[in-house]
Amino acid sequence: xxxxxxxxxxxxxxxxxxxxxxxxxxxxxxxxxxxxxxxxxxxxxxxxxxxxxxxxxxxxxxxxxxxxxxxxxxxxxxxxxxxxxxxxxxxxxxxxxxxxxxxxxxxxxxxxxxxxxxxxxxxxxxxxxxxxxxxxxxxxxxxxxxxxxxxxxxxxxxxxxxxxxxxxxxxxxxxxxxxxxxxxxxxxxxxx
Amino acid sequence: xxxxxxxxxxxxxxxxxxxxxxxxxxxxxxxxxxxxxxxxxxxxxxxxxxxxxxxxxxxxxxxxxxxxxxxxxxxxxxxxxxxxxxxxxxxxxxxxxxxxxxxxxxxxxxxxxxxxxxxxxxxxxxxxxxxxxxxxxxxxxxxxxxxxxxxxxxxxxxxxxxxxxxxxxxxxxxxxxxxxxxxxxxxxxxxx
DNA sequence: GATCGTTGTTGGCGATGTGTCAATAAGCCG
DNA sequence: CGGCTTATTGACACATCGCCAACAACGATC
Numbered sequence: 213x214x215x216x217x218x219x220x221x222x223x224x225x226x227x228x229x230x231x232x233x234x235x236x237x238x239x240x241x242x243x244x245x246x247x248x249x250x251x252x253x254x255x256x257x258x259x260x261x262x263x264x265x266x267x268x269x270x271x272x273x274x275x276x277x278x279x280x281x282x283x284x285x286x287x288x289x290x291x292x293x294x295x296x297x298x299x300x301x302x303x304x305x306x307x308x309x310x311x312x313x314x315x316x317x318x319x320x321x322x323x324x325x326x327x328x329x330x331x332x333x334x335x336x337x338x339x340x341x342x343x344x345x346x347x348x349x350x351x352x353x354x355x356x357x358x359x360x361x362x363x364x365x366x367x368x369x370x371x372x373x374x375x376x377x378x379x380x381x382x383x384x385x386x387x388x389x390x391x392x393x394x395x396x397x398x399x400x401x402x403x404x
Numbered sequence: 405x406x407x408x409x410x411x412x413x414x415x416x417x418x419x420x421x422x423x424x425x426x427x428x429x430x431x432x433x434x435x436x437x438x439x440x441x442x443x444x445x446x447x448x449x450x451x452x453x454x455x456x457x458x459x460x461x462x463x464x465x466x467x468x469x470x471x472x473x474x475x476x477x478x479x480x481x482x483x484x485x486x487x488x489x490x491x492x493x494x495x496x497x498x499x500x501x502x503x504x505x506x507x508x509x510x511x512x513x514x515x516x517x518x519x520x521x522x523x524x525x526x527x528x529x530x531x532x533x534x535x536x537x538x539x540x541x542x543x544x545x546x547x548x549x550x551x552x553x554x555x556x557x558x559x560x561x562x563x564x565x566x567x568x569x570x571x572x573x574x575x576x577x578x579x580x581x582x583x584x585x586x587x588x589x590x591x592x593x594x595x596x
Numbered sequence: 597g598a599t600c601g602t603t604g605t606t607g608g609c610g611a612t613g614t615g616t617c618a619a620t621a622a623g624c625c626g
Numbered sequence: 627c628g629g630c631t632t633a634t635t636g637a638c639a640c641a642t643c644g645c646c647a648a649c650a651a652c653g654a655t656c
Contacts, residue, residue, distance in 0.1 A: 368556025
């Protein structure tokens, strides 16, 4: 089999397994067996096990951001906020299992490289939020930090919504939309 | 040595090591060597390695909540919110290293038992917030869920503040206080 | 005070997982 | 067909973990 497709196949299998069980409970032997190859081949393509896991997390986190530019641009602020929140909740509920696995980062605690990948994903998400709000022009460091904070709220609330199941989608939507409006109108100005 | 003190000593050593390096990079041999005992003794006292780690996380998470009842009760809402946020930022900045390590232990999530310990800590923190606001009476499930969401924001913002260092304490305070006020005044009523 | 039981403590065994590498098989081109 | 590249394998060496039998130190009992 050609290298590209084989690598992709192994990666797909790894995504599926790491989506179900945490990092420590998935052995490279499991990945190899599920992919129908020898264990050494996994190391040949991805190096160490953590390197494979980094690729898996990258795949899981980059799946969602596809149709962001389809958001309305010329509307009022409240409508744009509604659009962002709705889009986020759609993505989260659609890819719920893999998204939850990626956010939980499946079992690597405080590892520098895994943290860096997740932090990078949060960075781009924060910039997406600012861009969708039309605030990406004079985006100072403080404003971007607050945007990252809001992304953290969104991530955590999404997990609360999906895993606990005590909040309805409407309640989550209201929480995220109202909070974002408050941030834009009352907190962001102080940072600029 | 007596069992209690020996167990406590090993636990203290484990807290120190797990605070520095992530879970997978700390072996039980390291803990045993740093404690000056044989490796088997660690298993004797704590069972498996994950059980030891659970104890460590519990210790790290229960350090902060000590002087919560010293908050003013009879003041206005804004002042109570200010007090909560100030108290939180004080605790976080004081125990920054161990607090960050405990929060990063959320990275070990995906494991059912570790998740349960962290979820428990977030639960009590959310109830503390509601109690400090005087809302603990008619605390429905949805309201408690939203309070957990806010705790997630606070945790994430605290990490953003300490690790990134682009936000000043005043900015973090304004963000958390304004957001909490918005939640209480505009989002919570809809949930009740 | 000697003996015995209790208990803290140790070192090692078997099992599992991981990284590496030489050997092999399979395809391709001349 | 023969040689070469390369994907792929199986096995070796090493680390870590859970478990357990053996040892030692201390106190209780007669």
